[in-house]
Amino acid sequence: MIFKGKDIISIKDFSKKEINYILNYAEEMIPYANGENYKDILKGKVLSTLFFEPSTRTRLSFESSMNRLGGRVIGFADPSGTSQKKGESLADTIRMADSYSDAIVIRHPHEGAARLAAEFADSPVLNAGDGAGRHPTQCLLDLFTIRSEKKQIKNKNIVLLGDLKYGRTVHSLAYALALYGAKLTFVSPASLKMPNEVTNECKELGIDPFHTSSLEKTIKDADVLYVTRIQRERFPDAEEYNRVVGSYKINKSLLENAKENLIIMHPLPRVTEIHPEVDKTPHALYFKQAFNGVPVRMALLSLVMGGRL
């Protein structure tokens, strides 16, 4: 399987076989991700990280991944210090980064920005989130986490909760989970329902998701509860945001009805949707999920830049 030079823009660009290959390689990366082992397979390589939108986990885990494989990182976490402020197009910024580095990681507020970047760069482009669009590396780490904890994804009851309309992680994830044959339930306020396109894609893969606004009714059968934040920054107006924020709260009393081995995931950051009292329960998996970003991104960087353990 050849990944060298390949762009990572959307999870839909990959077959199940390719996804499994990446996840298996990510497993091999774990001792290198937690610092137990070290191998500088990307020595001499430079990664550009272009973050036009705020990020903590995605940016730091990409940078950690590159450093742990012996490579170097250039880039910015805030575009206010760049020529974008002077009106430079994204295409021109990408041309520059392409000439300075061996791979480009980009997060941008416009949907499709990573696809556009890939058109202007010869080096591989990795999408670290494009507006309310796609976030394929998050999707891969989520699949990696579910597969590690539940051994398989097929036939597992997976509940996606919260902002399913604007939440980019859930769009990629719903498609990928359907590809693996998971049973899907979408729980959201009526105004933040999963877009029809995503539901239709799941149906095309043979999975007919159940839509509801009631978490209480779905929690008892769930194997995985994937919680998302209601994102203020995606709302066109504050009034709509205020109507729905705080719609769902995960706390210990809700979890009394849950399966013993239910795992709760969250792409983070969380605000009020998961009470801190849940953190110490065996259900809480979100911090381990965040760590999994490192082995998965190490595997991707290594594959697209041609280094191999």
Place this chain on the structure above:
Amino acid sequence: MKKELKVPRIKDGTVIDHITAGNAVKVLHILGIPKTTSSTVSVAMNVKSKLGKKDIVKVENRELDTKEVDKIALIAPKATINIVRDYRVTKKHKVKLPDEIVGIVSCSNPTCVSNANEPVECRFKIISRDPPKIKCYYCEREPEDIADRII
């Protein structure tokens, strides 16, 4: 009763028939008319036919090439193109959408990168031909009303 032609026959040119009723003006827009021709163009709207109402466009002294007219399938998937020479139909074909269209339809998503100030044209993959359904190459959204998005 004597049959009467609503739009006169043409000697040479192209007749686009079976356009979805009400879409003739949009067809002209796709073809760049009147900018691309100075010859006579006749338009008939809501013409009664066996299959209900339809629109017809006749462009004189211009033979539209297949690639050009296939774009029409975006809003009129059942349209037929007749090339007329000396009052006779010499070529007839049904419109067929290409696999991809560039620079014809704009994305309905205001935050799509193709609507930002970038040096790229709007680009869509065709996912269904009849009814026409398209998906943005960049943001993967599907515009609900394609006719409204024609540039």
